[in-house]
Amino acid sequence: LFRENSALANKISEEISKLAPRVVKKLGLDKIKIMNFCGSHEWTTTHYGLRALMPLEVELIPGPGCPVCVTPSSDIENVIKLAMEGYRVYTFGDVFKLPTVKHYKSGEIGSLAAAKASGADVRIVYSFADAIEEAKKDGKPSVFFGIGFETTAPSYAVLFTKEKVPENLLFYSSLKLTAPAAEYAVQLHKEAKRTPVSGVIGPGHVSTIIGAISWDFFPKKYGIPAVVAGFEPIDILTGVLVILNNLYRGKAEFTNLEYRRVATYKGNIFALENIKVAFNVVDTIWRGIGNIPKSGLTLSEKFKKYDAKTQLGIKEKPWDYDLPPGCKCNEVTLGLAYPTDCPLFMKACTPARPWGPCMVSMEGACAVWARFGSYE
Ligand code: SF4
Secondary structure (H helix, E strand, O other), rough: OOOHHHHHHHHHHHHHHHHHHHHHHOOOOOEEEEEEHHHHHHHHHHHOOOOHHHHOEEEOOOOOEHHHOEEEEEEEEHHHHHHOOOOEEOHHHHHHHOOHHHHHHHHHOOHHHHHOOOOOOEEEOHHHHHEEEEEHOOHHHHHHEEEOOOOOOOHHHHHHHHOOOOEEEEEEEEEEOOHHHHHHHHHHHHHHOOOEEEEEEEOHHHHHOOOOOOOOHHHHHHHHOOOEEEOOOHHHHHHHHHHHHHHOOOOOOOOHHHHHHOOOOOOHHHHHHHHHEEEEEEEEEHHHHHHHHEEEEEEOHHHHEEEEEHHHOOOOOOOOOOOOOOOOOOHHOOOOOOHOOOOEEOOOOOOOOOOOOHHHHOHHHHHHHHHHHOOO
């Protein structure tokens, strides 16, 4: 699509280049910092070299939108422990290699992959539905490690509300909500007396569920424009131009312009209703960052009999710094550093041997930069 639309892409980037110096001058900033929330936006930005199309006045920074990157080490450690105690653990493939911090501190088993290599019954599945099918067949006590954002939550929720989950399958929730983390990141840039974030590109996939209007709080509360964008390079370029236009006109508006093809203002009502029945909103820990209020989902009272933490007496401990030594994943996920600012990038930490969590999944900024970035 990018190649087919190269003339359009060039036109948009010319407009961005014309507008950016005027916006910078008008706002009296050294640059216009625009945060994308979503790991897939970072993928598009890096894969298609969109940063190279930006004028010096515009900086595109990654945000915390990679669920694998922000799953706390304590959750992985708890699930590894269950696996070593004899529970069958179901997990998604990209969680399998996720390293714990305990491994670096005391040499304990450092990932679900290592637990499997030590004899634990850890199985990779494509979906919660697949885990349900398999758990039903043999009745073995099992735990599903449920990570993800609002995009994944409905696929769990609907199976609980439709009563498809067998009693021998517990659910370990590490589910996270996107808007509180995006707000946390934007606030941090403001408070840290850095160049503030001047605009936000909201996640397209998540917006299909929670509704594009969920990002309206950025203009209303923080006075900065927000757009919902799709995942084609043209989508992101258009989003940047819309934000610059807003800033130049002295407006802070919310725009769902070109991703109306998928994300409606209200979102997916069926999915939202199912999430509401199956889950409660709780405070939760984001890896390397700590506790963010009302940013997680736990099973509701109605489905507590499936909740692994409740049923197995797993107590949530206060957050302890949980990144491997030297890893700057917290700074990368909050847009305070680029992967190349980490001294371990493509040295001790590579996609084949990830040292930190942002190098594991293809939604992690470090993994994306390692594969597609020009960093040499
Ligand atoms: Fe962490 Fe590796 Fe990224 Fe460095 S390169 S921030 S160690 S994930």
